[in-house]
Amino acid sequence: MTTPAATPLPYAEFDGHPATEDDLRTAAFFGYGHFTAMQVRDGRVRGLGLHLERLDSANRELFELPLDGDPVRELIRHALRSAGTSDASVRVQGLRPPGAAATTVMVTVRGPARMDPRPVGLKSVPYARTAPHLKRPGEFGQTYYGELARRGGFDDALLTLPDGAVTEGAITNIGFWDGTSVIWPQAPALLGITMALLEQELPGAGVPSLRRPVNLNGLGAYRSAFVTNSQGMAPVARIDGTEFTVDEELMKRLAAAYEAAPRDIL
Structure with missing residues (x-):
């Protein structure tokens, strides 16, 4: 059985589907929103509950809509699977273009990162x-x-x-x-x-x-x-x-x- 090649990074999904030109254009033109950034190692995240709480709280404040943690976790898992990695820098962004009834969730996956420890x-x-x-x-x-x-x-x-x-x-x-x-x-x-x-x-x-x-x-x-x-x-x-x-x-x-x-x- 042949294993599919991993998707080149960086990789982005909007509501669980690979980003299209229209998706990226929307994100570029409508910057009003919020996000959280996390480091994923072996499919795990320190402070995951804090990240999900941050997203829900900000979404309620900006858009008067909840952003439930379970669907967000599945969107992150899906993006990681699609990118073919369990070690990554992940950013989850909530945005709501004018006229949209619901929050769009953008998940981006990049290579893992670590702060330079030098003073x-x-x-x-x-x-x-x-x-x-x-x-x-x-x-x-x-x-x-x-x-x-x-x-x-x-x-x-x-x-x-x-x-x-x-x-x-x-x-x-x-x-x-x-x-x-x-x-x-x-x-x-x-x-x-x-x-x-x-x-x-x-x-x-x-x-x-x-x-x-x-x-x-x-x-x-x-x-x-x-x-x-x-x-x-x-x-x-x-x-x-x-x-x-x-x-x-x-x-x-x-x-x-x-x-x-x-x-x-x-």
Whole structure:
């Protein structure tokens, strides 16, 4: 029996069928929507319930429609089968073109990815996302400031409010280490799935996890910092002119806490 060749990546499906030109045109022209991004390994995902909850909550807020988790899981499984892989970067996006009665679910499959673990430098920028609790495509401001940061010799941007309050990275959450506790900025920001899993797992690993206001003028109070997103985590070497200790032991403890979170079967 001949095994069919895997579909070349990246691969996309709309409501369970391979993307057509019309589908992709719709996604390009109507960017109003929401998404979640996940890493799939051996058909399993850490924090799957959090991803599905994020999609349902955002869909209700944007479109006043539920987005049930079971059909979404089947759409992800179908796209992975069609792509011929169980290890992948998967993005699930909800969109509703004008006049449509239901939410269209787009699932894209790319090769697996992992954040570069090398220490990063962040440039603070005066930018706050609209409705930051929602994960949405096409954020011009984040891309714009991220590119400016890279032109200035940094790896990415750090978003801040007018009073200097730290909120989040351009595409990451940020955490700080004061020597005894992990401190997450208490400010309007997206609750990333990796951040949520660390908040859940760190106390059981003997590491206090707290939310407190963090301001640019108070960064010197922290020994170390790190960023997280769906691809993993990395230490922060500097924010503007403030340098941080790259604490390898802290990063090992964070990684162990994250690895303790179970992978859920799709």
